[in-house]
Amino acid sequence: MKKTLVYLVAFFLVFQFQSVTQGFSQTLLGAQIDNRAGIKGLTLNPANVINTRLKAEIHIFSGSGYVGNDYIGINLGKLEEISNFRSLQENSSLNPQPNNNFVGNLDLMGPGFQLNLSPKHSIALTTRMRTFFNLNNIGGEFLESISYQERESNSYELLMQDLSGIFHLWGEIGLTYGRVLVDQENYSIRGAATLKYLGGAGGAVGSSSVLGALYLERPNTLTTRGELQYGYSSSFDIENITFNNLRSGFGMDVGFIFELDDDTEHAYTDGYKFKAGISVMDIGGIKYNEFSLWNYDMDNTLSLDEFDENNFQDILEENYVSTRTDKATNLGMPTSLQIFADYAITNRFYVSAHGSLSIRNHQEIPVSQIVNNVMITPRMETGWLSVYSPISYRQYEGAIAWGLGFRLGPVTIGSASILTNLLSKNSRSIDAYFGVQVPIYRMGTRKNQN
Numbered sequence: 049m050k051k052t053l054v055y056l057v058a059f060f061l062v063f064q065f066q067s068v069t070q071g072f073s074q075t076l077l078g079a080q081i082d083n084r085a086g087i088k089g090l091t092l093n094p095a096n097v098i099n100t101r102l103k104a105e106i107h108i109f110s111g112s113g114y115v116g117n118d119y120i121g122i123n124l125g126k127l128e129e130i131s132n133f134r135s136l137q138e139n140s141s142l143n144p145q146p147n148n149n150f151v152g153n154l155d156l157m158g159p160g161f162q163l164n165l166s167p168k169h170s171i172a173l174t175t176r177m178r179t180f181f182n183l184n185n186i187g188g189e190f191l192e193s194i195s196y197q198e199r200e201s202n203s204y205e206l207l208m209q210d211l212s213g214i215f216h217l218w219g220e221i222g223l224t225y226g227r228v229l230v231d232q233e234n235y236s237i238r239g240a241a242t243l244k245y246l247g248g249a250g251g252a253v254g255s256s257s258v259l260g261a262l263y264l265e266r267p268n269t270l271t272t273r274g275e276l277q278y279g280y281s282s283s284f285d286i287e288n289i290t291f292n293n294l295r296s297g298f299g300m301d302v303g304f305i306f307e308l309d310d311d312t313e314h315a316y317t318d319g320y321k322f323k324a325g326i327s328v329m330d331i332g333g334i335k336y337n338e339f340s341l342w343n344y345d346m347d348n349t350l351s352l353d354e355f356d357e358n359n360f361q362d363i364l365e366e367n368y369v370s371t372r373t374d375k376a377t378n379l380g381m382p383t384s385l386q387i388f389a390d391y392a393i394t395n396r397f398y399v400s401a402h403g404s405l406s407i408r409n410h411q412e413i414p415v416s417q418i419v420n421n422v423m424i425t426p427r428m429e430t431g432w433l434s435v436y437s438p439i440s441y442r443q444y445e446g447a448i449a450w451g452l453g454f455r456l457g458p459v460t461i462g463s464a465s466i467l468t469n470l471l472s473k474n475s476r477s478i479d480a481y482f483g484v485q486v487p488i489y490r491m492g493t494r495k496n497q498n
Contacts, residue, residue: 077114077464078425078438078453079481081390081400086485087162087174088460090224091155092386092402093303093327094240097162097170097226100318101431103488107160107174110460110483116419118444119148119188121474141474144188146206149444151419152181153382157483162224164490168231172224174242180382180416183213190261193270193352201265208259211276214414216251216379217289218334220244220299229304234311239304246297248334250284251379253414259346271349276364279377282338297334299381303327310392318490324389328407330381333415339377344370380415383407399426419443423464431489432457438464445476458485 079085080092086105089096121141122130129139158175165171187206226240259274283293305325312321348367364370385407390400404421420443427436434455441448453462460483469475 077421077423077440077479077481078427078436078451079455079460079462079483081388081398081402081425082427082434082436082455083429084431084434084455084487084489085460086487087157087160087172088483088485090162090172090174090222090242090301091329092388093305093325094224094242094301095226095238095303095305095325095327097172097224097240098168098228098238098305099162099164099170100167101490102162103164103490105162105488106486107157107162108458108484108486109159110157110481110485111155112479112481113152113154114419114477114479115152116442116444116477116479117148117150118145118446118476119143119150119191121472121476122478123473124469124475124478125473142188142192144192146187146208147185148188148191149185150181150183151417151444153418154179168228170224170226170240172222172242174220174222174224176220176222177218178220179215179217181213181215182417185209185211186213187261189263193261193263201263203263203265205262206260208256208261211254211256211259212414213254214251214379214416215253216334216414216416217249218297219247219249219291219294221247222301224301234309236307236309237304238307240302242301244299244301244332246299246332246334246381247291247294248281248297248336248379249289249291249294250281251336251414252278252280252284253377253379254278255414256346268352269349270352272346274346276344276346276368277341278344279339279341281336281377282340295334295336297332299330299332301327301329301331303329303386310395319395320392322389322391325387327386328383329386330383333378333380335376335378337376339375341373341375341377342370343373344368377414380408380412382416382418384418396430397426397428399424401425431491436462437467440464442477447472447476449477451479453481458487459483460485 080089083101087107126139156177160174162172185208187208189204222242222244224242228236228238230237256276262271307320307323310319310321385405388402390398392398402423406417406420408415408417421440423438423440425436425438436453438451449465450467451464452467463480465477465479
């Protein structure tokens with residue numbers, strides 16, 4: 049059965065926190081800047097396809113995931129005790145606000161390759177499966193009322209404005225071409241673009257410009273006022289997702305990198321002193337020709353004693369008047385602006401700064417969004433080993449995140465928040481990544497061997 053937007057957030061939170069205990073949990077935070085990141089570096093800037101330290105790379109598999117919010121903080125020491133939404137609330141600290149936010153994404157990269165055709169031309173082929181979830185401006189107390197009726201709640205009244213949410217799942221096949229645009233004696237500029245074929249498995253959306261809620265502890269009633277729209281693509285079921293009926297779309301990434309050569313005494317031919325890049329990622333969207341939308345008049349009072357959290361759609365249909373519209377709907381990609389700078393302290397030690405800014409706004413319904421993020425990453429990097437420790441501030445979390453990651457030959461593993469989460473009893477985000485690739489390195493030599 050199709051679930052409404054409000055029930056979707058409860059399902060999503062439980063699913064994501066459980067998944068962290070079974071495997072890997074924004075994308076590859078900290079690992080993208082590595083000069084030997086290979087295909088994973090294309091998720092930061094497609095111009096990374098031109099890489100003086102790699103002849104080629106065969107990518108086997110990588111996966112990354114992220115969940116963040118400003119409503120609930122988890123004590124990861126008690127993660128094994130969390131099996132459903134009730135236990136999630138009992139082993140956490142809550143921060144209910146009239147405008148709480150939730151975000152999550154999962155990015156699985158399949159087989160692909162990267163190849164330097166010449167010192168000035170490179171290509172890459174990538175395959176990915178991605179899913180994004182965003183829920184913005186939902187009342188935390190309202191969420192508690194409709195997701196867990198046995199929880200003791202005090203009476204409250206709140207007004208939710210610009211409530212919106214989206215869950216979208218799609219696949220990508222990307223072809224990247226890059227070349228050196230400017231090659232001077234002491235600096236160079238390179239540019240690249242990735243053209244993507246998008247295959248949409250489906251999505252669900254919801255929104256409300258104004259939705260008011262009044263909960264009375266006695267007699268346990270919830271009164272709502274306003275309107276609510278939600279909809280989903282044809283045959284999409286959050287509990288039984290398939291890729292049997294993909295919808296086509298097209299997307300693009302474009303980026304440029306400036307690199308200042310290292311002219312110090314111990315410089316290498318493949319080294320640099322400073323580089324900086326800018327890119328616009330995930331331009332485009334997927335059009336679903338068969339998309340159903342319901343517009344509900346939410347003026348009514350319900351007894352929560354009769355409320356069944358597993359059947360929220362039936363509650364809507366039985367208690368609220370709605371109109372249905374079937375029309376083609378475009379689900380937008382999480383378009384973002386990525387900016388980074390990387391300074392080489394020596395040929396092995398670096399420090400980088402990276403900013404991610406969503407170009408999309410949740411009011412541009414329906415569209416996925418990344419989390420705005422600022423990050424500083426010191427790292428040690430050699431041919432077969434890299435160690436990096438990103439320090440970041442991410443939207444909605446209200447605190448600094450500190451992580452650790454490694455690249456050991458063909459294996460990459462890490463998390464941009466693991467150290468913070470091990471120390472904190474109030475973790476508002478979880479992320480992790482893992483990857484396996486077969487790199488073919490190009491060895492640099494000393495410029496001034498004499």
